[in-house]
Amino acid sequence: MISELGLVFLFLALILSSLSFIKLNLGLFNINFSSLCNIKITNVVFVLILSSFITLTYSFIQSDFSLDVVVNNSNSQLPFIYKITGVWGNHEGSILLWLLVMTFFGFIFSKVRNINYQFKELVLTIQNSLIFLVSLFIVFTSNPFRKSFPPKIEGIDLNPLLQDPGLAIHPPFLYLGYVGFSIVYSISLALISDKSNFKFIGILKPWVFISWTFLTIGIGLGSWWAYYELGWGGFWFWDPVENASLLPWLTASTLLHTILLANNNTLFFKWTIFLAIFTFILSLLGTFLVRSGVLVSVHAFANDPSRGLFILFLLLVITLFGFTRFLKVLDNKNHKEINLLSREGVISLNSIFMLSLTFTILIGTIYPIFSNVVLNKKISVGAPFFNSILSPMMIPLTIGMIVGPFIKWGQDDLKFLINRIKYVVLLVLISSLAIWYFNFGGPILSIIFFILGGSLIVSSTYELTLFFCIGKEKVKLSKKILSQILAHLGIGILIIGVTGSSILKEEKIQFQSVGEEITIKEFDIKFLGVKTIEGENYISQMGLFDIKKGGKFIKRMMPEKRFYNSGKQMTTEAAISSGIFGDLYIALGDKSENNPDEKKWTTRIWYNPFTMWIWISVILLAIAGLISFVRFSQLRL
Amino acid sequence: MKYIILIVLLLSTFFLFYEGLKNDPRIIPSNLISKEIPRFRLNSFDNKSFEDNDLRTKDLKLVNFFASWCPPCKLEHSNLIELSENLKIYGIAKKDTIKNINTWFSNMGNPYTKIGFDHDGMVSINWGVYGLPETFIINADQKIIYRHVGAITKKDMKKIKLFLDKN
Numbered sequence: 001m002i003s004e005l006g007l008v009f010l011f012l013a014l015i016l017s018s019l020s021f022i023k024l025n026l027g028l029f030n031i032n033f034s035s036l037c038n039i040k041i042t043n044v045v046f047v048l049i050l051s052s053f054i055t056l057t058y059s060f061i062q063s064d065f066s067l068d069v070v071v072n073n074s075n076s077q078l079p080f081i082y083k084i085t086g087v088w089g090n091h092e093g094s095i096l097l098w099l100l101v102m103t104f105f106g107f108i109f110s111k112v113r114n115i116n117y118q119f120k121e122l123v124l125t126i127q128n129s130l131i132f133l134v135s136l137f138i139v140f141t142s143n144p145f146r147k148s149f150p151p152k153i154e155g156i157d158l159n160p161l162l163q164d165p166g167l168a169i170h171p172p173f174l175y176l177g178y179v180g181f182s183i184v185y186s187i188s189l190a191l192i193s194d195k196s197n198f199k200f201i202g203i204l205k206p207w208v209f210i211s212w213t214f215l216t217i218g219i220g221l222g223s224w225w226a227y228y229e230l231g232w233g234g235f236w237f238w239d240p241v242e243n244a245s246l247l248p249w250l251t252a253s254t255l256l257h258t259i260l261l262a263n264n265n266t267l268f269f270k271w272t273i274f275l276a277i278f279t280f281i282l283s284l285l286g287t288f289l290v291r292s293g294v295l296v297s298v299h300a301f302a303n304d305p306s307r308g309l310f311i312l313f314l315l316l317v318i319t320l321f322g323f324t325r326f327l328k329v330l331d332n333k334n335h336k337e338i339n340l341l342s343r344e345g346v347i348s349l350n351s352i353f354m355l356s357l358t359f360t361i362l363i364g365t366i367y368p369i370f371s372n373v374v375l376n377k378k379i380s381v382g383a384p385f386f387n388s389i390l391s392p393m394m395i396p397l398t399i400g401m402i403v404g405p406f407i408k409w410g411q412d413d414l415k416f417l418i419n420r421i422k423y424v425v426l427l428v429l430i431s432s433l434a435i436w437y438f439n440f441g442g443p444i445l446s447i448i449f450f451i452l453g454g455s456l457i458v459s460s461t462y463e464l465t466l467f468f469c470i471g472k473e474k475v476k477l478s479k480k481i482l483s484q485i486l487a488h489l490g491i492g493i494l495i496i497g498v499t500g501s502s503i504l505k506e507e508k509i510q511f512q513s514v515g516e517e518i519t520i521k522e523f524d525i526k527f528l529g530v531k532t533i534e535g536e537n538y539i540s541q542m543g544l545f546d547i548k549k550g551g552k553f554i555k556r557m558m559p560e561k562r563f564y565n566s567g568k569q570m571t572t573e574a575a576i577s578s579g580i581f582g583d584l585y586i587a588l589g590d591k592s593e594n595n596p597d598e599k600k601w602t603t604r605i606w607y608n609p610f611t612m613w614i615w616i617s618v619i620l621l622a623i624a625g626l627i628s629f630v631r632f633s634q635l636r637l
Numbered sequence: 638m639k640y641i642i643l644i645v646l647l648l649s650t651f652f653l654f655y656e657g658l659k660n661d662p663r664i665i666p667s668n669l670i671s672k673e674i675p676r677f678r679l680n681s682f683d684n685k686s687f688e689d690n691d692l693r694t695k696d697l698k699l700v701n702f703f704a705s706w707c708p709p710c711k712l713e714h715s716n717l718i719e720l721s722e723n724l725k726i727y728g729i730a731k732k733d734t735i736k737n738i739n740t741w742f743s744n745m746g747n748p749y750t751k752i753g754f755d756h757d758g759m760v761s762i763n764w765g766v767y768g769l770p771e772t773f774i775i776n777a778d779q780k781i782i783y784r785h786v787g788a789i790t791k792k793d794m795k796k797i798k799l800f801l802d803k804n
Contacts, residue, residue: 312655369653
């Protein structure tokens, strides 16, 4: 009964938001009905969608098997927490969550004080129109409140891979990031709707930073989940769904830089608006690629061409609307010249590199579609392509990050610059030589990237120390500098983490008999056997491994294979022993069937150097983003 | 006017996506399409032999890879019987026994003109079969013109009948 209410809320939200959509379209023809208050609509729609979402959550908790979505993604035996996360562990529910986040951002925006009333109305007209389009999508193609007929008495189950705390929080964060850019899109379009609105560019800043922060955390969590749950020994596989989240992250990272200069430079103003629009479009494109089934991806949502068609339609409307508006601003030519040797120059150059990187990854991601449609050949583009384009692009980008912060705004002088960075150069040289000397036994490519990452860490740390010991004067460390330093430090650490865990990774896959010892790096890994244990809703085979280093026992590792639903579905729970210099990673495979008397199992053992640095870098980046958010939103902490 | 290239590029990208929606990336086409049938020789159900020459006749026919141990094969069985009213269907049973097939046919009928036993799976490999069931359509010129992976459902029947009518 209560689930009908959820659908009613959804319909009411659709009807209310359609008013804003009509107003926006009439506005294009200069017809005005200004009596409509979009702020109120935003607030009511938020409450409606929130109620609808709570209703759905309630249905999941109550195991209401009269709903299709509950039948397919839940089960009365499911632990309570996964009954709740099951709400977004499927297509319909996750799109409702997406809509909820969209209305949430609109709601928060409507509550911000010190924003010109007319401007706020305009932003919310656009935001409500987006909400209308997404509600339409839900009602017509992805209704989570669809009844199952005939009603079932038990649900199938939530995909066991999703029964994991990491994945429980990954989608909400990712959506806060993706969908956060909807408000960024709305604000940008409102900014360029009229020349007199250009001055409100500052309003955009906190939204860009908070969305970027959420997106960073969301990607980080997804990657972390893939690392320990899939049992493939890696954290990034260049799957379309991963690329779909990386693309808006790259443009958003560029946006973080250009927006700081958008106040008083028309060129950067244009860059900012372009990137803001483009980032949201890329977020939507990701949704299209993953949900329509045009590409094969680890995110195997039930694909439905009618859904794909609808998202494509949304994407077309939003892209055309955004870019036709943007083209008008493009004609405004009177901007200041930019010197190459200035902070602006470096940021411009880096923006171009970042955008090239984005487009190359984009082309790699959608090339299988092109090849299929135009060349009639099925291919997939894999890691070698992406790695080989990423590596050369990272070199200028990192150098920009090392030198950039020391270059002055406006115009710099090479002589003064060299004087300013002489210690940095010296430190970088020393650390490079040290890395070369201790090169961790890796190939030349790993040395280059260790040097780049190391140099970035050194230069950022140097920049930080400048504020603590700059003679007798006490210089206050501003939030602006601190967030920039932390972010660049994060990227430096990320480079080392990624290089270590991809290029220097060691892998051993074998049939291992009980009692046999395998040596990887400096560890001796003895296989003690497999025991069966029972969990709340699964049965698990647990492998026991004793780890020794130099003959001394360190710890016991216990990777598992879990069988859910009376053995129909299996998940791998890798055992990971993390250390600052590397992770020991063990995944248990199948028992050898060649000879039943032999106690041999497939074991996959990896040594992944510096993987922990990746997670540290995500935390640093998130902190940096939050600091900037606090600074621009003028929160008092 | 000056943005015409951009607009064309944008629209063609959307057109590409639109066309892409019609394809299922999970379906991998056979390299054997419009090529001659591979050579093979197998023991047959009636204790004689079944070889590629049996397929070199001047009519349209189906070759169906199946096994009595394969549940989806049972699913498509009634559809094969329906198809067998209008054309010949040749079966290749993978890793199967006469006894098991007999039990199956006594319950559900036999749509096959001839059945070969692919005991070691070599013929299946030569045809590029990676899962059961798979069905190939062979035309009068002894060329493979269509491949269907998985069970033939009611929905697929329409597609296949349309295809058969065209040829």
